[in-house]
Amino acid sequence: MSENLASKLREGTKHSHTMAENTAFMKCFLKGIVEPEPFRKLIANLYFVYSTLEEELQQRCNHPVVGQIYFPELNRKANLEKDLTYYYGRNWREQIVPSEAGKAYVTRIQEVAKIEPALLVAxxxxRYMGDLSGGQSLKKIARSSMDLLPDGGTAFYEFEQIPTPEARKAFKAKYRQALNSLAVDDILATKIIAEANYVFELNRNLIQELEADVKAAIGDRVFDLITRQDKPGSTERPPGNTSVELIAAE
Ligand code: HEM
Incomplete structure (x- = not known):
């Protein structure tokens, strides 16, 4: 067993996390610029990603490794469907297609599920640890930025069965424990960390595709002002020790 897979994952992906936070799309997001068109495209792509991920996880719920980190209360597909109805209307299914990066992400999940299912852990x-962490601040920013109707448009960030900051903190501790008790040797642990870094890259590609839309909406000058400086990432700090900005948002 590889002890402390949870810390190894956090440590081993912190640089990727910093890069994700420093993408132009996320920098604008954190400054309160959330444009409806790129946001709904992101939700549409995430729908394809999570549908695939959740189907593959569910099919392997008896797998000795994958089964240990399958928590149906985390499932996002149904909530993404609610958001798609909100942004595209009832016939959302006919209106959405995955982007190039979305297709590549889906293909990778399917590939891993077939060839080495334990990598689904990555x-x-x-996704889920991110959604339970920074995702909660992003929800508040999206709501105030887009002036959404009450209770509409941010179901993706809402975990009905893990509804409060305390519950999310406890759940993340449980998830880390589950990671630490996986029957994974050091070689497999190294592969899982490498895959996790690749997953960050797939996510970065997904949001980079949306930059042009954001730029078109806010103009070159504001876009350049907002995106020119990098900041230290949230997971460069010890777990739970978030920045003042993010604590205020939670
Ligand atoms: C601007 C965007 C983001 C912000 C503000 C943000 C913020 C945070 C914060 C504050 C934490 C630490 C939570 C804690 O210590 O308990 C965290 C953890 C995490 N985030 Fe992000 N995040 C962002 C983007 C992303 C993205 C794009 C991903 C991946 C798709 C991601 C994946 C993760 C993961 C996996 C963790 C858990 C790290 C660990 O403790 O093992 N984050 N995020």
Missing amino acids: HAYV
Whole structure:
């Protein structure tokens, strides 16, 4: 067993996390610039990603490794469907297609599920731990920025069964424990960390595709002002020790 897979994952992906936070799309997001068109495209791509991920995880719920980190209360597909109805209307299914980066992400999940299912741990970790962490601040920013109707448009960030900051903190501790008790040797742990870094890259590609839309909406000058400086990433700090900005948002 590889002890402390949870810390190894956090440590081993912190540079990727910093890069994700420093993408132009995320920098604008954190400054309160969330444009409806790129945002709904992101939700559409995430729908394809999570549908695939959750189907592959569910099919392997008896797998000795994958089964240990399958928590149906994390499933996002149904909530993404709610958001798609909000942004595209009832016939959302006919209106959305995955982008190039979205297709590549989906293909990778399917490939890993077939060839080495234990690597699905990396896919679940990057998305769900992220959604339970920074995702909660992003929800508040999206709501105030887009002036959404009450209770509409941010179901993706809402975990009905893990509804409060305390519950999310406890759940993340449980998830880290589950990671630490996986029957994974050091070689497999190294592969999972490498895959997690690749998952960050797939996510970066997904949001980089949306930059042109953001730029078109806010103009070159403001876009350049907002995106020219990098900041230290949230996971460069010890777990739970978030920046003042993010604590205020939670
Ligand atoms: C601007 C965007 C983002 C912000 C503000 C943000 C913020 C945070 C914060 C504050 C934490 C630490 C939570 C804690 O210590 O308990 C965290 C953890 C995490 N985030 Fe992000 N994040 C962002 C983007 C992303 C993206 C794009 C991904 C991946 C798709 C991601 C994946 C993760 C993961 C996997 C963790 C858990 C690290 C660990 O403790 O093992 N984040 N994020």
